Amino acid sequence: MREVPVVQKVLKANDLLAEKNREEFARLGLFVVNLMGTPGAGKTALLEKTFDMLDLNAVPSAVIEGDIATTNDATRLAQKGVQVVQINTNKFGNACHLDAGMVQSAMEDLDLNQAKLLFIENVGNLVCPAGFDLGETARAVVLSVTEGEDKPLKYPVIFRSADAVVITKSDLLPHLNVSEQTIKENIGSIQPKCKIFTVSAQTGSGMQQWLHWLVRHEG
Amino acid sequence: MREVPVVQKVLKANDLLAEKNREEFARLGLFVVNLMGTPGAGKTALLEKTFDMLDLNAVPSAVIEGDIATTNDATRLAQKGVQVVQINTNKFGNACHLDAGMVQSAMEDLDLNQAKLLFIENVGNLVCPAGFDLGETARAVVLSVTEGEDKPLKYPVIFRSADAVVITKSDLLPHLNVSEQTIKENIGSIQPKCKIFTVSAQTGSGMQQWLHWLVRHEG
Numbered sequence: 001m002r003e004v005p006v007v008q009k010v011l012k013a014n015d016l017l018a019e020k021n022r023e024e025f026a027r028l029g030l031f032v033v034n035l036m037g038t039p040g041a042g043k044t045a046l047l048e049k050t051f052d053m054l055d056l057n058a059v060p061s062a063v064i065e066g067d068i069a070t071t072n073d074a075t076r077l078a079q080k081g082v083q084v085v086q087i088n089t090n091k092f093g094n095a096c097h098l099d100a101g102m103v104q105s106a107m108e109d110l111d112l113n114q115a116k117l118l119f120i121e122n123v124g125n126l127v128c129p130a131g132f133d134l135g136e137t138a139r140a141v142v143l144s145v146t147e148g149e150d151k152p153l154k155y156p157v158i159f160r161s162a163d164a165v166v167i168t169k170s171d172l173l174p175h176l177n178v179s180e181q182t183i184k185e186n187i188g189s190i191q192p193k194c195k196i197f198t199v200s201a202q203t204g205s206g207m208q209q210w211l212h213w214l215v216r217h218e219g
Numbered sequence: 220m221r222e223v224p225v226v227q228k229v230l231k232a233n234d235l236l237a238e239k240n241r242e243e244f245a246r247l248g249l250f251v252v253n254l255m256g257t258p259g260a261g262k263t264a265l266l267e268k269t270f271d272m273l274d275l276n277a278v279p280s281a282v283i284e285g286d287i288a289t290t291n292d293a294t295r296l297a298q299k300g301v302q303v304v305q306i307n308t309n310k311f312g313n314a315c316h317l318d319a320g321m322v323q324s325a326m327e328d329l330d331l332n333q334a335k336l337l338f339i340e341n342v343g344n345l346v347c348p349a350g351f352d353l354g355e356t357a358r359a360v361v362l363s364v365t366e367g368e369d370k371p372l373k374y375p376v377i378f379r380s381a382d383a384v385v386i387t388k389s390d391l392l393p394h395l396n397v398s399e400q401t402i403k404e405n406i407g408s409i410q411p412k413c414k415i416f417t418v419s420a421q422t423g424s425g426m427q428q429w430l431h432w433l434v435r436h437e438g
Contacts (some may be wrong), residue, residue, distance in 0.1 A: 003356035038257045039374060040366025068346065070372050094376050123413065124374070126258045127287065127315035127344050144364035146388070147259025151291050155258060155311050155343070167373045169365070175394050 001080060014132055017100035021135025021148060024107070025118070031217045032118045036132050037142030038151075039124030042168035044073040045140060046210075047119055049201040051080035053211055054117075058171040061117040064106045066098040068123060081166050085109040089123060097128040100135055115215060126151065130158035138217065144188075145178050151184040159187060164195040166210060171200040233297035236319035240354025243326070244337070250436045251337045253353050253378060256361030257370075258297055258343030261387035261420060263292040265361060265429075266338055268420040270299035272396055273336075279426065280336040285317040287342060292389045304328045308342060316347040319354055336433060344403040357382040357436065363399050363404075364388050371405040378406060383414040385429060 025032045037043050043061055047063065054061065055058050065074040085106045089095035092102065103120060112118065115188040120136060121130040134152040140160040143151060147168055152159045159165065173180060184196055199206035244251045256262050266282065273280065281302040284293040293305040304325045308314035311321065322339060329339065339355060341348040360381040362370060364386055371378045378384065383408050391429060392399060402414055418425035 038259065038343070039370050040257065042362070066375055069375050070369070072369055072373065096347070097244065123346065124257070125315075125344060125346050127313070127342065128347065144259070144365065146391070150289070150291055151258050154286055154291065156288050172365070172391070172394060175391060219352070 011131060016124060017076060017104055017142045017152055018133035018135040021100055021107075023135075023139065028112050028115070030112060030115060030118050031138070032120065032134075032136045033107040033213070033214070034120050034129075034136035034139045035121060035142060035143075036104055036122045036125045036126070037124065037128045037141065038147065038179060040140040041124070041144045041147065043121050043124070043142045044076055045201040046166060047077055048080060049100065049199075049207055050211065050214070051082055052079070053204065054214075056081055059117055059215060061119070062110050062112060062115045062116045064098075064103060064110070064118065064120045066102070066121055066123045068094055068096075069193055073121065083110050083115070085097065096123060096125050097132050098122050098134060103134045107128055109154050125157045138168055140164040142166045142168055143181065143183070145173050146149060146184070150182070152190045156190050159194075161189045162191055162194045164197065164213065165191075166198065167198040169200060169202075170198050170205055173200045177206050184214065230350060231363060233319050236323055237352035237354040240319055242354075244354060244356065244409055245295060247331050247334070249331060249334060249337050250433070251339065251353075251355045252399075252433070253339050253341060253348075253355035253358045253360060255341045255348045255358065256343065256363075257345045257366065258368070260343070260361040260363045262340050262361045263295055264268070264344070264420040265387060265418065266296055266340065267299060267428055268418075268423065269433070270296070270301055272423065272426055273433075274307075275300055278336055278434060279334045280338070281329050281334045281338045281408075283317075283329070283337065285321070285340055285342045287313055287402055294341065302334070303327050304417045310384065313350060315342055315344050316351050317341050317353060318351045322353045345374045349380050357385040359385055361385045361387055361401070364395060364399065364402070368397055368401040368405060370398055371402070371409045375409050378409040378413075381410055383416065383432065384410075386415065386417040388419060390421045390423055407417070415428050 074084045078084045197210045297303045417430045
C-alpha cells in the first residue's frame with residue numbers, strides 16, 4: 001500500500017550491501033545459512049544440536065545471532081565452542097528482521113578465516129526476514145510441528161525463498177493432531193525444489209541428514 | 220535505522236485512522252480485541268473454542284481475520300456461527316501486520332449493530348503488529364507453551380503493549396521441558412499489569428477465566 005515505494009528503496013540499498021557480503025563469503029569459502037522461522041520454532045535448539053553432533057575441528061563454525069532483545073541465544077551457543085556475535089535489533093528501531101548492513105557490521109567481530117560454516121540466526125518472524133537478502137549461500141526455514149500443517153500456505157513468501165525447510169520437534173508428533181506428510185505436501189506445493197528435513201533436537205532423530213546437507217555444501 | 224523516519228510517518232497516518240475506528244467501536248458499544256501472536260500460537264483454535272463455549276445469543280460476536288494468504292482461518296471460524304470477514308495482506312504488499320485502514324475497510328462488510336464482541340485476529344507475527352494501533356479496546360497476545368519460556372523477554376515490545384496474555388496448548392506441558400510459572404514470571408517482568416490466562420483449546424482447561432474476562436468487558 002502506501003508503504004511499498006519506500007520499502008522498495010530500502011530493499012535496493014540492502015541488495016547492494018548483500019552483494020558485498022556475498023563476495024566476502026565467497027572469498028572466505030564460507031557456506032552461509034540464513035536461518036529463519038517463527039519465535040519458538042526451535043532455531044537455537046537446532047543449532048545447539050548441530051554443534052553437538054558436528055566435528056567442529058573439521059568444520060569450524062560461527063554464528064551471527066539476531067534478536068530484538070537479550071543475549072540468551074548467543075550465550076547458549078557460545079557454550080558449544082563456536083564463535084558467536086549478537087545483533088540486538090532494539091538498537092535499530094526494534095527491527096523485525098536482520099538486514100545486510102547489520103550482518104556486515106557483525107562480521108567485523110568474527111574471525112572467519114578458518115571458518116567453513118556460518119549460520120545467521122534471524123529474528124523470529126515468518127514474514128519480514130524473507131524480503132531481506134543478507135548475502136547468504138542458502139536459506140533454511142525452521143518450522144516446528146506444533147505450528148500446525150498449514151503454515152507454508154499461509155506464509156508462502158518465506159517458504160518460496162527457502163533452499164531447505166527443517167521440520168523441528170518431531171518428538172512431539174505423537175501428542176499432536178498433525179500429519180508430517182501433510183506438512184511436507186504443503187511445503188512442496190509452495191516450493192517443490194527445497195530440501196526437507198524432519199528432526200528432533202531432543203532425540204537427535206533426523207539430524208544426520210541435515211548435517212550431511214550442511215557439510216556437503218560447505219566450502 | 221534508515222527506515223525509522225518513514226515508519227514514523229506511516230504510523231502517524233495509521234493513528235488517525237485508528238482513532239476513527241475507536242470512535243466507531245465506542246458508538247457501537249463493541250469490545251474489540253486485537254489478537255496477536257506468532258504463527259501457530261493457536262489464535263484461531265482459541266477463537267474456535269471461545270465461540271463453542273460462549274453464549275452467542277447473549278454475546279453476538281464477529282471476527283476480522285488477518286492472513287497474508289488463504290481463507291483457511293475465516294472458513295474455520297464461519298462454521299462457528301459468527302460473522303467473519305477476511306483480510307488477505309498479499310493484496311497489500313504481503314504486509315506483516317494489519318493496519319487501521321484495513322480494519323476500517325473490513326468493517327464495511329460486517330453488520331456490527333447487534334454485535335457485542337469483535338475479535339481482530341492479526342497476521343501471525345510477534346513483532347510488527349505491536350506498532351499498529353487498530354483502534355481496539357484491548358490487546359491480547361497469544362503465546363503457546365511450545366514456544367519456550369523466554370519469548371516475553373526476547374519480544375518485549377508486543378508484551379509491553381498487552382492487556383492480556385493467553386498461554387495456550389497447556390495440555391502439552393507434560394511433554395515439554397517448560398515451566399508455566401517461569402513463562403508467567405517473564406510476562407510479569409515485562410508487563411506486570413496484564414491479565415494472564417493459561418488455556419487448552421483441546422481440553423477447555425482455563426477457558427472459563429478467559430470467557431469471564433471477555434464478557435465482563437464487553438459493551
